[in-house]
Amino acid sequence: MRNDPPSARAIExxxxxxxxxxxxxxxxSRLDAGFDGVRLRHEALPEIALEDVDTSRSFLGHHLAAPLLISSMTGGTQRAAAINxxxxLAxxxxxVGLALGSQRAALADSTLLPTYRVREVAADVVxxxxxxAVQFxxxxxxxxxxxxxxxxxxxGLYLHLNPLQEALQPRGDTNFRDLWPHIARLTRSLEVPVIVKSVGSGLSVDTARRLLxxxxxxxxxxxxxxTSWARVEGRRANDDQHEALAETFGGWGYPTLEATVALRAAFPDATIVASGGVRSGVDVAKALALGADMAGAALPFLEPATRSAxxxxxxxxxxxxxFRIALFASGCRTVTDLPNALQRRGSLATESVAPST
Ligand SMILES: Cc1cc2nc3c(=O)[nH]c(=O)nc-3n(C[C@H](O)[C@H](O)[C@H](O)COP(=O)(O)O)c2cc1C
Structure with a gap:
């Protein structure tokens, strides 16, 4: 089935x-991203000063002050210009890095381009x-x-995979046939790196392998x-039955930390961003301790962005x-120390204090 393409005004x-x-x-989402179930080591004698902690990280060749990215949100509506x-600016x-929202609207109508153009105010932002991807x-x-x-x-270019969202969207673009060859051609053709993401449902190891x-x-x-895009699309429908259908998918997908751990175990050298439910610097530290290179968050930044930089x-x-305090209090001087900072079962006991048998 092929729908007529929506007008730029409809997308806006x-x-x-x-x-x-x-x-x-x-x-x-009705699922738990998993952060509450992870604890970092508490180091009561860190032997460093808080100011000694280096929170910086390099991501795809770019230096960042912290391993954090504001995830894709908007563009293509006049309101988005100020938000972006x-x-x-911030x-x-x-x-930190910034990913913009889908640029499909601007491809359909170039008058919407200014809603994405942020280089004029932030020449050096990553x-x-x-x-x-389905737009191929x-x-x-x-x-x-x-x-x-x-x-x-x-x-760089973020390519999103959102089959659930499209299926729950009235007149959504649901033909996901044979996208892999397009993605492979894209990565070969572009001069900048391509990052692939889900939009709140996670990636399995098998899918990740194909993408790599x-x-x-x-x-x-x-x-x-x-943020659950099933629930967002349910709210947008203005139709009780459709909303009820979308709500049945409110708990769909792979929780963020579970997916991060699985992908890191399967692909030790891959560059992995953990996002979905990241809500604090402690969450960022936990995601990196479990193997992510970077963390991203979207929704928390939306309301402040409607006010000011x-x-x-x-x-x-x-x-x-x-994030800095989490590194300090777990005895990490740098971001690369974090994988050693997980609190493990029984980690309060050490050989020197354990009762001898
Ligand atoms: C208002 C809003 C708009 C979004 N639009 C896009 C988008 O255009 N493209 C995209 O890849 N992800 C989009 N997302 C998904 C986010 O980038 C992110 O993957 C998802 O919200 C989960 O992160 P969070 O729990 O921190 O919000 C959007 C999220 C929000 C809240």
Whole structure:
């Protein structure tokens, strides 16, 4: 089945409604991302000063002050222009990365491009473009993807995989046939790295393997436990039966930390971003302790971004200070020490204090 492509105005209206729903409604996944079940070691004698902690990390060749990315949210509506500028200004000031929302609307109507153009206010922010992989089955070409990157001066491209969301979206783009060859061609053709993500349902090891074989530079698990796109689409339907259907998928997918651990175990050398339900610097530290290279968060930054760049920067500061303190209090001087900082069962006992037998 092939739908007529929606007009840019229809996409713009949908994007604006997504913002309202995410700002006003409860759209949290019914699954637990897993952060409460993980504890980091407490080091009462860290033998370093808080200021000695180095929170920086390199991601796909770019230096970041902390291993944090504001995940893709918006673009393509006039409201998004201010939101994206506030996100970009704050991300640049605080030294974290930023992924923009899907640029499909701007590919359909170039007058919407300014809603994504943040380089004018944040020349040095580490910036990622965003497109849906399924659009390859609805007319999008490799040249379109290249243009989406060039239009905003991006350092890489996020490609999202959202079959559940499209299936629950009225007139969604549900033809996911034979996308792998397109993804493989894209990774070979683009001059910038391609990162593939889910949008709140996670990636399995088998899917991740196929994506790595297609040449993707990094995987973003975008797991369950944070924003649920099934629930967002349910709210948008204005139809009780459709909303009830969408709600049955409120607990769908692989929880963020479970997926992160599985992918790291299967692919020791892959670059992995953990996102979905990351809500503090302690969560970022836990994700990295379990094997992620970076963490990402979207929804918490939306409301501050509707106010000002300062409001976004204040929330980034909350994340980064929390992350620094988590490293300090678990005895980690650098981000690479974190995998040793998991609190293990029985870790309170050591040979020297254990009763002799
Ligand atoms: C308002 C909003 C819009 C989003 N739009 C996109 C998008 O255009 N492309 C995309 O890949 N992900 C999009 N996402 C998904 C997020 O990037 C992220 O994967 C998901 O929300 C889970 O992270 P969170 O729990 O921190 O919100 C959007 C999320 C929100 C809250």
């Amino acid at each position: 209206a949908r994007k604006s409604r997504h913002l309202d729903i995410c700002l006003d409604d409860d759209v949290a 500028r506030n996100l970009a 991300a640049e000031r605080c030294g 910036l990622f473009a965003n497109l849906g 089955n609805y007319g999008m070409t490799i040249d379109d993807a290249r243009r989406a990157v060039a239009d905003i001066g991006a350092n 074989e297609a040449g993707v530079a990094a995987l973003d698990v975008a797991g369950a436990g944070g 300062d409001a976004v920067a204040a929330l980034l500061d909350f994340f980064i200070r929390g």
